[in-house]
Amino acid sequence: AQALIDENGLSGSAGLEDEEHVGRSAALKIRKNQEETLQRFGVTFDRWFFESELYDEENSQVTGAYNSLVERSKTYEKDGAVHFKASEFGDSEDRVIKTSKGTFTYVVPDIAYHLNKLDRGYVKAVDLLGPDHHGHIVQLRAALAAIGLPREFFHPIIVQQVNLKRGGVEVKMSKRAGVGITLDELIDEVGVDAARFFFLMRRITSHLDFDMELARRHTEDNPVYYVQYAHARICSILRQPGAKESDEDVDLSILTEGEETDLLRALARFPWTLASIVRGIEPHPLTSYLTELARGFHLFYSRHRVIGDDRRTTAARLMLCRGVAGVLSGGLRLMGVGAPEVM
Template sequence: MKRAHRHLAEQIRKALTDLGIAEPRIILEKPRDPEHGDIATNAAMVYCKQLKLAPRKLAEQLTKRLALNPELVQLAGVAGPGFINFRFADAYLQTLVKQILESDEHFGEGKDLAGKKVLIEFVSANPSGPLNVVSARAAAVGDCLVRMFRTLGATCHSEFYVNDAGNQVKLLGDSVRARYETLLGNEIEIPEGGYHGEYIVEFAEQLVDEEGDKYSKLSAEDASNTLGLMAVERHVGMQRNSLERFRVHMDGWFRESQLRESRAEYAALEELKQKGTLYEKDGATFLRTSEFGDTQDWVVITSEGRPTYFLPDIAYHLSKFKRGYDIIIDILGPDHHSYLTKMAAAMRALGRDTEHLEIILLQHITLSRSGEPVKMSKRAGQMIEMNELLDEVGCDAARYFFLLRRTTTQLDFDIELAKKQSDDNPVFYVQYAHARIQSIFRKAEIELKPEKADFSLLNHPEELILLRRLREFEEVISDCVVNRDPHAMTVWLREVAAQFHRFYHHCRVITEPEELSLARLALCRATQTGLKRGLSLCGVNAPEEM
């Protein structure tokens, strides 16, 4: 669907070469003002100095040398400081309908990243409780990126890292045991830094109901260990369920405990030692991260001889490198920004090429109701669970809202707006366009026969604008993947929906003559395919009725 662009680039390159420019770099862009055309090149401004010509003069000379295929693009003139503008041929745009109908559910698929292996790690919440809304944005963004990478042909693996080892599991076990014993009449305090959530109480109640005082008979340490591991499994299960409900499937659940069983963290430590990047100070072992781009060194083994969390994390990332991915992406919260330089430094210390390691710092969300902020505090246990959000606004609205902003900006999620079934709710606006198209098909008593349709009848300005939008779909996917940010898809969806509504208003679909109806029905189907595919990349349903 880039035939016109390829053709233009080729012609401009040839013209520049003829004028004596060796290996010119051609930039084609979309003019901001559609009046100027569909495609523009700044080639004349870039190369005018080299050829000692005024930019407009060079532009004139270039246009004379272009042998354009009128079925694809037409010259729209030289304008401004020296832009050369082009316009798509109507015939070219009209053939897109046929292409989209033929691609159908594969519309947008490409091969740009064929053969590439990509790993995206996201959410990776601690198994200390159910998922809360803080993880939901990462789930939505991460999953969309996975879908988009795959659409461009990459092999993409989604992964959740489970911190099911170390100190916090002990704290979790102690917290469960405290609740459990208290229920049995033997009051025990929840330890400092322990977990106070209601879900711990529920778990303890369940244990008492089903297994009585079984765990009281164990030593305190054994009971804590056992209960801690049981709680971890329970929470991982809850988290998996929440994610599946959110239409997020993780291909892998990487367990820290397994890393530790194979003593991978010590293997990594040994490797660091061999590279001469470790040193002892005050009884602790430090990694010289400052020599590899960080502002300071970090402890990997405490003076008590325990690994810090950093060491297994290094081992985990080393495993990512060893698994042979071309692109490794971590999606983390903004509070982990120090992690970026820290982990990259550690990988460099191990001689790894960190060009392949990318960390997306996804900014926080705030919740509000009709503009009033909703207070959330992890400490005070006022954290809203992901399931509660899904209960209240549903999966479609939740996923779409989390994609509405760039990953680098904070996002305010208005719960009341997400629930509203009206035009100020962006997800309904787009879904409505899709449903509206379906209702046309319900009404039309003509069978869609694209092979017989005469697409040259689609020459109303609103039809041609709609076609221009649909043509952009592949570019939008590509932009999202390149920028590692799916939000542009929501912008495109809104624009396609808006243009469809405009078309709908100006052009009657079910009409006379029948040839025109057929062509317009085909355009409707193509639009519907675009909306459906775009929504699907966002993980949002495209309803046929609303």
């Protein structure tokens, strides 16, 4: 804070206008740092939205959201405050949306934001909320229904806590004491690929124990290494002289060994896995699928020669390998994780 005051040439006796200027400068600096970290992590937001954008002095979208409820006769006054008839739309009780002092409660700008998003052409608003926001979801859903938004527009997801561990021991963190590990520090320790893969391994609504020591290991018990190594191993096979593609037709029906048919069935499930992810807005099934596919390939590789004396079998197994490699690299790419060809 002092650095920002010095940077803006302000004294200890700065007025309200100066304090607001420092606040805006601080917000921009924080956002810039967040943006740099997220870009490093492989995340880019198309639009950064400031809540202050809803409070234009000439045409406040927050006031407009409030008026939308009033004009629809979805409010009433009691004890000097304005209440929203939330109980008519699934909430357990009616809610104050304007206090006796004339200030809006926090749900009103949330309504305004969702209306703004609807006006920008979005057909669905996916809200990521903390575990202490269950009650807010009910209230906001009721308000959006009261002003006529379709129920499917609002899609809230409760994001649970991530517990960082080293070797199975939880890393103690405290917001009050200012002790924690930033995303930059996590990336420095385990790398972007491992961080992204591990974050996607569990359902968003479930707690995640992130073992940083495990994420650094180059062993089979590290799932991201296990999947990437399967891809690199196939790339190594395909670089061998005997792996040149043949012009002759490949007959996959000769792949009758159990490990071969298991891989073929796994490959066939890839489109269904992606469809399930899109429907549920839950990416974690992809990590499970890729880990299972990698396990199937490692087992196949340990029991069967890919390039052998029989040309028909070699051609079929090479095509199988190319299919597995394509799905592994495609799945990893969808998660923003690298698919190395050499490890």
